[in-house]
Amino acid sequence: MTLRLERGTFTTTFTQRLKELSGQDLFTCYQCGKCSAGCPSASVMETPPHAVVRLAWLGQEKALRGLNTYWLCAACLTCDLRCPKGIDVSRIMEALRVMFLRPREEPDMVAPDSLPKDMLSRIPQQALVAGLRKYTK
Amino acid sequence: MTRIGVFCCWCGSNIGGVVDLDRVREEVSKMPGVVHAECYRYFCSQPGQQMIEDAIGEHKLTGVVIAACSPSMHEGTFRKAAERAGLNRFHVEIVNTREQCAWVHQEEQEAATEKAIGLIAAMVEKTRQNEPLSPGSAPVVRRALVVGAGISGVQTALDIANGGCEVILVEKEPSIGGHMAQLSETFPTLDCSQCIMTPKMVDVAQHEKIRLLTYSKVEEVTGNVGNFHVKVRRMSAHVDRDKCTSCGICIEKCPVTVTSEFDEGLAARKAIYVNSPQAVPNTPVIDAEHCLYLENGKCGICAKVCEIGAVDYEQADEILEFDVGAAVVATGFDEFDPNLKPELGYGRYENVITGLEMERLCSSSGPTMGEIEIDGKKPKDVVFIQCVGSRDETVGNEHCSRICCMSTTKQAFLVKEKIPDAAVTVFYMDIRAFGKGFEEFYDRVRKKGVVYRRGSVSEIYRKKDRLVVRAEDTLLGEPLDLETDLVVLAAGLVPRHDADDVAKLFKLSRSTDGFIKESHPKLHPVETTTNGVFLAGCSQGPKDIPDAVAQAGCAASKVLSLLESGKLTTEAQIAEVDEERCAACAMCVTACPYDARTLDEERNVAEVDEALCQGCGACVAACMNKACELKNMTTRQIGSMVSQLGDRS
Amino acid sequence: MKTYYYPGCTLPDKARDFDTSARACCELLGLELEEMERWVCCGSAFKLDHKNIMQHLAPIRNLAEVHKEGGRLMTLCVFCYNSLKRANYAFLAEPDKHEVINDFIESDYDGKVPVVHLLEMLKDEVGFEALAEKVKRPLGGLRVAPFYGCLLLRPQEEIGFEDPENPTVMEKLFEALGAEVVSYPHRLECCGSYLSLKDRDHTTSMVTRVLESAVEAGANAIVTSCPMCNFNFEFFGGELVARDTIHTFYFTELLALALGADRKLCGLEQHETDVDRLIDEALAAPATAAAGSETAGSGTSGARASGDQAPDARNG
Structure with missing residues (x-):
């Protein structure tokens, strides 16, 4: 994939909005990869968390849209706990979810009626509340 | 009749781009006493200074006001120029129109211009009332104090002593050499640290101009540049240093074992001990905290076995006092404590060690005689982790420690030498190979088969008898769990735990990273905010050995040029006492931070020691009777400055 | 200070074992509990986007209820614990929003109700x-x-x-x-x-x-x-x-x-x-x-x- 970097990319409204929503200054990131190293979902992510931060830093909205990274983030906060620059990466993931959830045209990622019966009968209520809020419009 | 000339500098576009200097000149020309006003692009330049000199002659100026950058920058320059034109230097005053007007009010040009005019008006008033002053002089004690005897302190002491001045070298530990004495080989040349350090240590101990005080602490520093008075506590070693022959029988027979600081906890020492066989001095000391006899009167074996009776349980601390003309602080650094990064398992897993511990393992005089092994087991694979506690805001260390990239590279090389089939991996964020020969060395080590993976480690955990390093190769974008047998943490350099005490002792500032602050990062790198106190080595910030040695030489040359000058120009703008008004209440004596104020009990008045007074004005503020005045900053002068400003606002 | 128990959505049903056993423990340890009379959803996962304190209204409302009675809140489910405690922290950090939130949920909450987990009580109190x-x-x-x-x-x-x-x-x-x-x-x-x-x-x-x-x-x-x-x-x-x-x-x-x-x-x-x-x-x-x-x-x-x-x- 070729990324196009154009003049003004660093101050796109996208990056600014991401900074605002997450409350994190992603420009302080020095790409050490500690977030990715400790992320329990990194092995199944198409792009690891530190690279998502990098793309966001470069204002690459298009490249970020459609990635599975932030949907696979379980907000376990391991990255926040260990980031040497004190960045809450989980907040950046949440901000990306907020930005990309509403404009999605595909069907919802989780349909309650499609969940296995045995699972539905036992899964904690809190999972449905939190999960449906995360995955559905 | 006062005739003032005002010179408004553009400072390139620094001032000229914000403040309307034409208008300033116009306004200034109308001020009472001003006979000449002009603007120029750079008054600090040679033609600029010439313009000032010419104007003094041409307009017969009795005072000069220069509106330019901060006085800390060029006050000296302009005063010298005025002197060349025959004007007393204390008739020259600076108004800071750069920092205080142009820079802080960049967006409000009109207001900046008004402020500049006001400040100049006030300074013109002050200058009209200035008196010509002449500085005095004071003798300089031709002896220097050096605190800390690691490589920086040792080098400083040798350079000063070889230059012909006496040195008091104070070291807190029982022997000298500091961290460098603990190292194995040194990067990038792989010189053996002991081989290049020990001869210097011996030189220091034998130098006729150096008085070496080990196991000693500086407790008090008073006085001023050229004439400091220091008190040093020489802690009791409980061993008579003159009698002891360093035969070592006491150490052999001592029944108490304690963790060895010198071996970074990897070996034990006795309660009566020397750091290492190469220690200088080689006289043992008794660690009072662990000695059974000193604790509860039992044991006493060392005294019994010492045939010449050098062990002396009654020996007390000694307080020694010295006058010195200058001091060099070379107190070094501490290694970052990786317990503050609990995810890395230090303290929990014995095969997670720090860089300094690795140095002891690699050192042929270390606890394993240079074999890399933990509990007698040689690791098959070794992982190094960079930037532990450096560049890490969560532990409050924003700084780069500067040596870890290369010390790790060197240790990786040593592993490959000693265990050729070991898989050696270095996790790093950036490799900073900035020094002479560093990049070439980094190349050489990669060619030897050391694998560098860019990424920081999230966690280390134990799996059976191995360690698992959980990391990300950020260049591949792939997470990895790497099994290994030994993890070496390149723990960074942090300010010594007692940096604050040292700073207070010598009245020094510390920079935001906690290291002791130099007086200017570029132009005065070894000077401090206290005149006559200099810095060498890692007390000022992380440094490798070449840099530490270079800085030590620099500090020594500064000390020598101060001590060799023989006398010192003292402050001219100092306090004076109106004896008619003085009630000898001694408020000024308490207020003075430089011990320059005393009471003459017979005449019942306060006095000023002209050599010590720094002109800070604390006594003026403290004096209830308005008997104290600061020369050329009198209450009357301040009053007229304030009323000038008041009239204009 | 009275301890009000906040069960949350899951403990009365899918995690009954947790609820029953916790009540038994407190009884045997002499830790007095009273279930909150009115409680609402804790918000489940704590919302991480930074901007809007209004997203934390639900947990704050629970705290405001306890505030009315003048006690502290104890909870067991870590989702509830995390959400309530963090919402409280966020609320305290934004004093200028207190008025608008209090107007909205009709309370005078000051952000000072302690949120504790039973494990904390075991460690610090028992x-x-x-x-x-x-x-x-x-x-x-x-x-x-x-x-x-x-x-x-x-x-x-x-x-x-x-x-x-x-x-x-x-x-x-x-x-x-x-x-x-x-x-x-x-x-x-x-x-x-x-x-x-x-x-x-x-x-x-x-x-x-x-x-x-x-x-x-x-x-x-x-x-x-x-x-x-x-x-x-x-x-x-x-x-x-x-x-x-x-x-x-x-x-x-x-x-x-x-x-x-x-x-x-x-x-x-x-x-x-x-x-x-x-x-x-x-x-x-x-x-x-x-x-x-x-x-x-x-x-x-x-x-x-x-x-x-x-x-x-x-x-x-």
């Missing part, structure tokens, strides 16, 4: 030595792997009850109860949380990683304080669960048992594995660490005894 003395049935045959997961301890500056990289509270608890505490590396991992709604294979691999490491270290029980972890472990635990190799408990179930509560009040009903057999065996075995003696609660030594002991030289 104390593990005192607890050990109250043990009637030491859990001798249990080899317990405490599982902390994510939300009980993070983020430290907002939750702040244990070191999130090196917690000891559950280890000390189970040492006090006479169980053998197992040290294993993955006690701070993520169980997969509600990723299980969507990425079930991935959840399986996350759960397996944790359970395998606990079993490898010798555990026969993994203990949580979270219905989500509990569910994921049992539902995605595969063979390890199907073959009764490892059992999942809420810490309160085992605590109630050790304190001598009626077996019916210890929960133990909603389990996927045959916990009854395990418990019968466990109670028959002699206690491991001497429960009720002065050695209980003696720091983390038990947890590390299985090989993670720091070398003595380090401590010197």
Whole structure:
């Protein structure tokens, strides 16, 4: 994939909005990869968390849209706990979810009626509340 | 009749781009006493200074006001120029129109211009009332104090002593050499640290101009540049240093074992001990905290076995006092404590060690005689982790420690030498190979088969008898769990735990990273905010050995040029006492931070020691009777400055 | 200060075992609780986008209810605990928003209601030595792997009850109860949380990683304080669960048992594995660490005894 970097990319409204929503200054990131190293979902992510931060830093909205990274983030906060620059990466993931959830045209990622019966009968209520809020419009 | 000339500098576009200097000149020309006003692009330049000199002659100026950058920058320059034109230097005053007007009010040009005019008006008033002053002089004690005897302190002491001045070298530990004495080989040349350090240590101990005080602490520093008075506590070693022959029988027979600081906890020492066989001095000391006899009167074996009776349980601390003309602080650094990064398992897993511990393992005089092994087991694979506690805001260390990239590279090389089939991996964020020969060395080590993976480690955990390093190769974008047998943490350099005490002792500032602050990062790198106190080595910030040695030489040359000058120009703008008004209440004596104020009990008045007074004005503020005045900053002068400003606002 | 119990949505239903056993524990320990009369959703997962305090209205409303009565709030589910405590922290950090929120929820909340977890009360108010003395049935045959997961301890500056990289509270608890505490590396991992709604294979691999490491270290029980972890472990635990190799408990179930509560009040009903057999065996075995003696609660030594002991030289 070729990324196009154009003049003004660093101050796109996208990056600014991401900074605002997450409350994190992603420009302080020095790409050490500690977030990715400790992320329990990194092995199944198409792009690891530190690279998502990098793309966001470069204002690459298009490249970020459609990635599975932030949907696979379980907000376990391991990255926040260990980031040497004190960045809450989980907040950046949440901000990306907020930005990309509403404009999605595909069907919802989780349909309650499609969940296995045995699972539905036992899964904690809190999972449905939190999960449906995360995955559905 | 006062005739003032005002010179408004553009400072390139620094001032000229914000403040309307034409208008300033116009306004200034109308001020009472001003006979000449002009603007120029750079008054600090040679033609600029010439313009000032010419104007003094041409307009017969009795005072000069220069509106330019901060006085800390060029006050000296302009005063010298005025002197060349025959004007007393204390008739020259600076108004800071750069920092205080142009820079802080960049967006409000009109207001900046008004402020500049006001400040100049006030300074013109002050200058009209200035008196010509002449500085005095004071003798300089031709002896220097050096605190800390690691490589920086040792080098400083040798350079000063070889230059012909006496040195008091104070070291807190029982022997000298500091961290460098603990190292194995040194990067990038792989010189053996002991081989290049020990001869210097011996030189220091034998130098006729150096008085070496080990196991000693500086407790008090008073006085001023050229004439400091220091008190040093020489802690009791409980061993008579003159009698002891360093035969070592006491150490052999001592029944108490304690963790060895010198071996970074990897070996034990006795309660009566020397750091290492190469220690200088080689006289043992008794660690009072662990000695059974000193604790509860039992044991006493060392005294019994010492045939010449050098062990002396009654020996007390000694307080020694010295006058010195200058001091060099070379107190070094501490290694970052990786317990503050609990995810890395230090303290929990014995095969997670720090860089300094690795140095002891690699050192042929270390606890394993240079074999890399933990509990007698040689690791098959070794992982190094960079930037532990450096560049890490969560532990409050924003700084780069500067040596870890290369010390790790060197240790990786040593592993490959000693265990050729070991898989050696270095996790790093950036490799900073900035020094002479560093990049070439980094190349050489990669060619030897050391694998560098860019990424920081999230966690280390134990799996059976191995360690698992959980990391990300950020260049591949792939997470990895790497099994290994030994993890070496390149723990960074942090300010010594007692940096604050040292700073207070010598009245020094510390920079935001906690290291002791130099007086200017570029132009005065070894000077401090206290005149006559200099810095060498890692007390000022992380440094490798070449840099530490270079800085030590620099500090020594500064000390020598101060001590060799023989006398010192003292402050001219100092306090004076109106004896008619003085009630000898001694408020000024308490207020003075430089011990320059005393009471003459017979005449019942306060006095000023002209050599010590720094002109800070604390006594003026403290004096209830308005008997104290600061020369050329009198209450009357301040009053007229304030009323000038008041009239204009 | 009166303690109001906030059960949350899951404890009255899918995590009844947690609720029943916790009530039994508090009763036996003399910790007085009163269930909040009116409680609403805690918000479940704490919303992480920064901007809008209004997103935290639900948890704040619960705190405002307790504020009215003048007490503190105790909760068990770590989702609730995390959400309520963090919302409280966010509320305190934005005093200029207090008025608008209070107007909206019709209260005068000041952000000062303490939010505590039962584990905190055990640690700070009961104390593990005192607890050990109250043990009637030491859990001798249990080899317990405490599982902390994510939300009980993070983020430290907002939750702040244990070191999130090196917690000891559950280890000390189970040492006090006479169980053998197992040290294993993955006690701070993520169980997969509600990723299980969507990425079930991935959840399986996350759960397996944790359970395998606990079993490898010798555990026969993994203990949580979270219905989500509990569910994921049992539902995605595969063979390890199907073959009764490892059992999942809420810490309160085992605590109630050790304190001598009626077996019916210890929960133990909603389990996927045959916990009854395990418990019968466990109670028959002699206690491991001497429960009720002065050695209980003696720091983390038990947890590390299985090989993670720091070398003595380090401590010197």
